[in-house]
Amino acid sequence: MADADEQTPENAPFPGFDVSKPSIARTYDYLLGGKDNFAVDRAFGDRFINDLPGSRQIAPDNRGALVRAVREIISNTPVRQFIDLGSGLPTADNVHQVAQRFSPEAKVVYVDNDPIVLAHGRALLAENEHTSVIQADLRNPKAIFDNTETQRLIDFDRPLAVIFSATLHHVNDDEDPAALVRFWYDRIPSGSYVFISHFRSENDPRSQELEQVLQGSLGRGRWRTDEQILALFGDGFTIVEPGLVPAVQWRNPDAPDEITDWQRLIAAVLAVKD
Numbered sequence: 001m002a003d004a005d006e007q008t009p010e011n012a013p014f015p016g017f018d019v020s021k022p023s024i025a026r027t028y029d030y031l032l033g034g035k036d037n038f039a040v041d042r043a044f045g046d047r048f049i050n051d052l053p054g055s056r057q058i059a060p061d062n063r064g065a066l067v068r069a070v071r072e073i074i075s076n077t078p079v080r081q082f083i084d085l086g087s088g089l090p091t092a093d094n095v096h097q098v099a100q101r102f103s104p105e106a107k108v109v110y111v112d113n114d115p116i117v118l119a120h121g122r123a124l125l126a127e128n129e130h131t132s133v134i135q136a137d138l139r140n141p142k143a144i145f146d147n148t149e150t151q152r153l154i155d156f157d158r159p160l161a162v163i164f165s166a167t168l169h170h171v172n173d174d175e176d177p178a179a180l181v182r183f184w185y186d187r188i189p190s191g192s193y194v195f196i197s198h199f200r201s202e203n204d205p206r207s208q209e210l211e212q213v214l215q216g217s218l219g220r221g222r223w224r225t226d227e228q229i230l231a232l233f234g235d236g237f238t239i240v241e242p243g244l245v246p247a248v249q250w251r252n253p254d255a256p257d258e259i260t261d262w263q264r265l266i267a268a269v270l271a272v273k274d
Contacts, residue, residue, distance in 0.1 A: 024170060025088040025114040031059035036120060047213055054262040055210060058247075062197050063093075065247035065268035066165045069195045070098040072251055072270070073161050074106060079193060081107040081153070081160040083184075085138040086167030087121070088112060094124075095163065096131040105130060107153040111144055113137040138167055139175055141183040159191035166266070168232060169199040169222050178232045185236060185273060192273045193240075196232060197247055199223045200267040207265055229267065237271040244269040 022044035026037040030045040037045075048055045073079050080103055084095045087110035099106035110121055110133040121133030132149040144150060154160060162184045171177040181194060201207040201223035211223045224232075226244055233239075242250065249255045250268040 023114050023116075025086075025112060025117050028059055028088050028166070031056055032063065036116065048210075052210065052213070052262075054260055055265075057260065057262055058266045061246070061248040061263055062166050062266050062268070064252065065197055065250045066095070066163070066195070067093045067098055068251045069163075069268070069270055070095050070161075071102070073193055073195075074099045074102045077159070077193070078191070079159050079161050080105065081155065081158065082163060083109045083111065083144070083150070083154060083160065084163045084165070085111050085144070086113075086165065086170075087133070088114075088117060096125070096128065100128075100130065107131070109134065109150050109153055111136050111138060138164075138180060139171060141180055145183075145187060156187055157189060159189055159193075161193040161195065162188065164194070164196045164198075166197050166199075168196060169224065172222055178234060181232050182234055185234065188273060190273050193270060194233065194237065194273070195268070195270050196229065197266060197268040198229045198232075200229065200246070200265050201225050202264065206261055210265065223265075226267070229269065233271050236274050238274055240270040240272060 020040065022041045026041040027045045030037040030042050031048065070082070080099075082095050082099060087095070095110070096106070096108040099108060108131045110131070112118065112121070112133070113135060115135060118133060118135040125131045125133060130153070132153055134144070134147050134149050136144045136147065138144070164181070168177045168180070171180065184194065199207070199210070199221070201211070203225065207223045211221055230239070230244055244267050246259055246264050247266045247268040248259055248263050
């Protein structure tokens with residue numbers, strides 16, 4: 001892929017593709033060691049790597065928790081369909097790969113608002129009839145629900161899993177992230193699961209510094225306390241053990257005895273609809 005200084009928004013490869021601003025999906029790809037990113041994304045990612053040493057570990061810790069959550073759901077529940085809201089760029093062990101390794105008939109709908117994610121996702125999934133990727137904004141859940149691909153793959157009369165992996169912390173308070181969770185709660189049957197991973201504030205200088213980096217570069221990014229993260233579920237959910245914990249510790253048999261201060265700043269939680 002060409003470097004950012006070789007492209008402009010006017011001749012970008014996809015409609016609406018702006019390489020003058022960092023992308024959450026492409027920056028995350030860079031932090032995970034991927035190659036589908038531009039100079040502007042790497043510069044943003046380098047602020048975490050160089051200015052906030054240790055913070056880079058947040059990305060793989062978050063990814064690991066997602067993989068374990070999908071594995072837990074597909075292995076130990078009847079759920080065989082997933083909606084991944086804000087899926088990001090393809091990497092190792094995507095949701096459909098983890099789920100279909102256990103159940104080849106598992107259905108997955110990926111959702112992201114970055115056009116490069118759409119292009120890469122469609123190429124990856126061209127021959128996978130049980131998986132699709134749609135370009136949409138998680139803040140417009142009705143468009144996602146009504147999308148023909150969602151309706152084709154997902155049976156809303158049967159339990160499913162809705163995934164908010166490192167996405168709701170990019171939804172500002174005035175955009176009402178709890179209402180987004182409630183939208184899906186109202187449309188999924190009992191026995192369905194919702195997974196959330198989220199930047200976790202302990203009201204300390206570390207989380208405040210990271211929040212300022214995100215707000216300054218992307219114009220959004222909201223660290224929330226444990227109570228605020230759990231409140232996103234609202235009523236009608238039961239939190240699954242071990243509850244809300246640092247992502248590296250969520251159902252991880254290989255979790256270290258001691259975790260860094262940075263690792264405490266990304267938490268994961270799984271809940272089931274009553």
